[in-house]
Amino acid sequence: MPPKKFLVPKDHVLEKVLEFGNELTAYTGDSKEFVFDFQGKGLDTPFGMLFLSFVINQFMAGHPEADCQPSNYGERLYASHMGYFHSCGFDIGKLPGQAQGSDTYLPITVMKVADLQKQAAKENREVGDVIEEHSKRLSCVLLQQPDGPSIEVLTYSFRELLRNVVEHSRSEILAFCAQFRQKAKQAEIAILDTGIGIRSALSNNPHLSIDGDRQALNLSIMPGISGKMFKGVKRDPYDGWQNSGYGLYAVSRLCGHGGKFTICSGDTALALKPDKKEYHRSSFQGTALRIILSAAEIKNARSTLATIIKEGGKLEKEFGLSGIQATTASKMISSEFNKNEETRKERAMSGKYTPLETYLRDLPASQADITLRFKQIEEILKKELPSSAYEDQRWWEHVTEGNHVNTRAWANAGWKIEHLDVKKKWVKFIRAR
Secondary structure, eight states: OOOEEEEOOSSOOHHHHHHHHHHHHHOOOOOSEEEEEOOSSOOOOHHHHHHHHHHHHHHHHHOTTSEEEEESOTTOHHHHHTTHHHHHTOOOSOOTTTSOOOSSEEEEEEEEHHHHHHHHHHTTOOHHHHTHHHHHHHHHHHHTOSSSHHHHHHHHHHHHHHHHHHHHSOOSEEEEEEEEETTTTEEEEEEEEOSSHHHHHHTTOTTOOOOSHHHHHHHHTSTTOOSSSOTTSOOOTTOTTOOOSOHHHHHHHHHTTTSEEEEEEEEEEEEEETTEEEEEEEEEEEEEEEEEEEHHHHTTHHHHHHHHHHHHHHHHHHHTGGGOOHHHHHHHHHHHHHHHHHHHHHHHHGGGGHHHHHHHHTSOTTOOEEEEEHHHHHHHHTSOOOHHHHHOGGGGTTSSSTTTHHHHHHHHTTEEEEEEETTTTEEEEEEOO
16 A cells, blocks of 8 residues: 655645644544655745644654655755754754744744743742743744833733643643744744643633634633633732733734734634634644734834723723623624724825824934924925925814824824914924823
8 A cells, every 4th residue: 555645735824734734633544654745845934834743743643653754845944944844753954942043033942831830830930930031032023123112012912822821721832933034024923732722721711601612712812801810710919920811812903903813723713814804624632823913013013012902901891801702702803803904004094104203203302392394394205295285274283184194193203283384384393291
């Protein structure tokens, strides 16, 4: 009998990656020889490498007596460097975590949950403190900056996600991989565990009514939803790491502003884009996340994250989300992502006035006002102002230009108009207090 050949996706498109996992799970043949054909050079992504390597490894573990061989892998040098093939179970390239990584990528990294727990106990620290460094590295790759308020907020979100794996998923391992693609101008992070899955984790919450993995995924990315912290559970004032249920919510909503977010658990994968929500058939025991953010939105991460957390608090309070039904959660998710798309389009419109916003934002903090002639503003913008700016002061007063993107330019920078002379063609800005 010839070996059974599996064609591993050449390009790591989400649908193809998930379908391959389904194919391996569905296999019921009695072959004792398997060939995994990696099909030569292709597009390797963090989620694709992490997910595929784990489903291949699990398949091989389920067929311990079989002879499993790789083929057509020689051209996938990047994947080899990232620890992809070793993670599959083949002695090719670097081991997971062996590559040092940089500010633009983190190789496939697999940590044993037991080791993290032992380290925390030995050092008399919380598990969250132990995984702090890993969380920050993921945040830095995603936001492409070494420090600052945005990094702090996102690090908290990743920290909560990773800590949940350690303390609640019953997974033996925690794995992640990350990359910033300069050509595509986007960052992608993948996080994976082989634990009990989202549905089982949330089933501990008596206020939730869950019928299937699809409903569980919709609930999991709502603010304040947790399988450990809910109404009736006493919060420990001395535990700074007590589960808040905001990790998945914050990260998924951040991706809603021009990125992509996928969560896969059990028989369903929920994929969110700025303009739509999709479900894909899956068969993964555990939980896998794909987080993608564009460079354009990375610049807005600080204000976006602040808004997300604030809105989450309002939603949790307004709707009493600990007892929210899955159907309601699904509708709210669709609404929120549509709203994100509208926000993204508005930002695109405002782009022509971004140079003015940047100019004002970069003025010394000690400078309280500035007067600019219209021609000076045009020099800053590198384009002419519309004729209405020269003819009608209402252009400067929030009532023209559709979404008022001109006004938002200086308002975003923290300035407002004190005096305006359309006839003499000058405007004086002062700092908004």
